[in-house]
Amino acid sequence: MSSKPLVPAVEGWHTMTAKPHLIGTQCKGCGTYFFPKQSDYCRNPDCESTEFDEVELSRTGHIWSYTNACYKPPAPFVAHEPFVPYAIAAVQLETEQMVILGQVIGGLTVDELKVGMPMELVLEPLHETDNDIKVTWKWQPLAQ
Amino acid sequence: MSNEIAILGAGMHPWGKWGHNFVQYGVAAAREALADAGVPWQDVRFVSGGATIRCGYPGFVAGATFAQALGWQGAEVNTSYAACASGSQALAAARNKILSGECEVALVVGADTTPKGFLAPAGGYRPEDPDWLRFYLGITNPTYFALYARRRMDLYGDTLEDFAAVKVKNSLVGSKNPRARYRKCFTAEDVAASAMVADPLRLMDICATSDGGAALIVSSLEYARKMGKGDAPRVAAISTVTPTFASGVVEMPDIATDSAAAAGVEPHAYRASLPIKAYEEAGIGPRDISLAEVYDLSTALELDWIEDLQLAPRGEAAALLRAGDTALGGKIPINVSGGLACFGEAVPAQALSQICELTWQLRGQAGDRQVKGAKVGITANQGLFGHGSSVIVKK
Numbered sequence: 001m002s003s004k005p006l007v008p009a010v011e012g013w014h015t016m017t018a019k020p021h022l023i024g025t026q027c028k029g030c031g032t033y034f035f036p037k038q039s040d041y042c043r044n045p046d047c048e049s050t051e052f053d054e055v056e057l058s059r060t061g062h063i064w065s066y067t068n069a070c071y072k073p074p075a076p077f078v079a080h081e082p083f084v085p086y087a088i089a090a091v092q093l094e095t096e097q098m099v100i101l102g103q104v105i106g107g108l109t110v111d112e113l114k115v116g117m118p119m120e121l122v123l124e125p126l127h128e129t130d131n132d133i134k135v136t137w138k139w140q141p142l143a144q
Numbered sequence: 145m146s147n148e149i150a151i152l153g154a155g156m157h158p159w160g161k162w163g164h165n166f167v168q169y170g171v172a173a174a175r176e177a178l179a180d181a182g183v184p185w186q187d188v189r190f191v192s193g194g195a196t197i198r199c200g201y202p203g204f205v206a207g208a209t210f211a212q213a214l215g216w217q218g219a220e221v222n223t224s225y226a227a228c229a230s231g232s233q234a235l236a237a238a239r240n241k242i243l244s245g246e247c248e249v250a251l252v253v254g255a256d257t258t259p260k261g262f263l264a265p266a267g268g269y270r271p272e273d274p275d276w277l278r279f280y281l282g283i284t285n286p287t288y289f290a291l292y293a294r295r296r297m298d299l300y301g302d303t304l305e306d307f308a309a310v311k312v313k314n315s316l317v318g319s320k321n322p323r324a325r326y327r328k329c330f331t332a333e334d335v336a337a338s339a340m341v342a343d344p345l346r347l348m349d350i351c352a353t354s355d356g357g358a359a360l361i362v363s364s365l366e367y368a369r370k371m372g373k374g375d376a377p378r379v380a381a382i383s384t385v386t387p388t389f390a391s392g393v394v395e396m397p398d399i400a401t402d403s404a405a406a407a408g409v410e411p412h413a414y415r416a417s418l419p420i421k422a423y424e425e426a427g428i429g430p431r432d433i434s435l436a437e438v439y440d441l442s443t444a445l446e447l448d449w450i451e452d453l454q455l456a457p458r459g460e461a462a463a464l465l466r467a468g469d470t471a472l473g474g475k476i477p478i479n480v481s482g483g484l485a486c487f488g489e490a491v492p493a494q495a496l497s498q499i500c501e502l503t504w505q506l507r508g509q510a511g512d513r514q515v516k517g518a519k520v521g522i523t524a525n526q527g528l529f530g531h532g533s534s535v536i537v538k539k
Binding site for chain 1 (some may be wrong): 264265267269271274276277278279280281283285286287290291292293295298299307323339340341342343344345389390392393394398401402403404405406407410411422453
């Protein structure tokens with residue numbers, strides 16, 4: 001196992017805690033959530049607010065749909081060699097009423113997923129550089 | 145006052161991976177449309193082009209590029225970029241010019257030359273661009289098509305065999321279309337033997353990218369009558385509406401949907417909203433439709449569109465397919481051109497190619513692909529960043 005430091009693949013998009021959360025914003029005017037963060041203008045057509053709170057989004061939800069990637073995506077994706085297929089889930093968050101995409105943790109296949117299945121957010125490596133290991137959010141089935 | 149305009153001519157350069165400059169395809173399509181219409185190029189007073197963003201500056205000013213290639217003759221020009229709906233937006237610009245009385249006859253044209261392989265984003269480290277970000281996280285175009293397909297399977301009981309049947313149906317009719325790129329009749333076994341790309345979609349469930357060009361000559365109804373073409377097919381409606389907040393379906397290239405958590409906000413499905421305005425504008429309902437050309441970026445997506453166009457209740461498109469109703473000779477034939485399955489996508493030309501097919505069908509000139517008694521056709525397509533369109537053509 002590499003002793004390189006773990007750093008977020010994209011800075012400021014999730015906490016680096018043991019039970020991680022995605023970091024979004026919430027409009028102070030109408031309560032709409034945004035992920036990725038939106039801090040300049042509210043996209044609700046009935047709201048003119050320009051003020052937002054940074055919030056941690058729910059770290060659990062239910063599968064809206066799922067698939068996998070059997071072929072290596074083009075850059076900027078950095079692939080393992082040889083390429084290992086991974087599953088992808090679109091997960092619906094109840095409080096925020098939004099669907100968020102992400103890879104599913106390594107080792108899990110589409111055969112183990114189903115629409116409606118409860119999932120939780122975890123962190124896993126996305127790729128390694130000379131200096132560090134870039135981690136990102138992934139979905140895993142919620143421990144019952 | 146009628147909002148209708150006449151379609152006097154249609155033309156297409158065959159789809160393929162020819163590797164020529166896109167202008168060549170556009171000129172060939174335009175000349176075929178002009179000849180089909182019997183309109184001299186010098187009489188065209190407005191040239192409305194669909195832009196291509198992959199062919200440099202000439203592509204960004206496609207309207208002028210095509211006008212120059214056909215020979216400057218002092219017409220006014222316009223260029224529209226609206227992703228997959230570019231052709232429809234260019235057509236809408238021509239319609240506005242005609243209905244305002246500024247011009248009697250216009251050329252609408254789009255063409256593209258496409259690179260090989262996955263469509264990839266621009267380089268650098270640019271996490272603020274959703275298109276860059278999703279590729280970095282490993283989410284490609286087929287991911288989205290597969291998410292929609294899987295939902296159909298889990299919610300409605302659609303099967304892999306249903307998706308393969310869409311490909312088999314479209315390849316059979318596309319084999320009779322000389323303008324199609326893929327003209328082989330594929331079997332369900334062929335589809336099942338192709339490589340899995342994004343479960344449940346295999347290589348043969350997903351459309352390719354192609355070179356191609358399509359063009360229309362459109363005019364006022366009065367001009368058409370003067371030409372003795374008062375019975376030419378008419379554009380009865382063009383819908384290019386945006387989505388409505390909050391989008392309830394995760395759309396390419398986004399990593400998340402809108403949030404529908406605020407009071408008074410409900411999640412909406414964009415695709416289903418596109419034909420609503422078209423039906424209203426035309427004063428025509430789904431029951432009046434003889435045939436539809438829909439954007440089958442994947443086999444499963446054709447089934448979604450059938451329901452979005454209200455040609456079947458939600459979740460029941462596969463039943464229509466299984467009964468043979470969506471095939472040539474069925475109750476409501478879908479994609480009798482062969483669809484994207486047989487053409488591949490040439491973005492700025494694709495929406496126009498759908499209208500070309502409807503034009504030939506409504507004139508009764510579609511040969512082996514002819515839908516008997518076709519009177520009203522509808523198109524549907526959707527692209528990136530809130531662009532989509534639905535056009536109704538009637539006799």
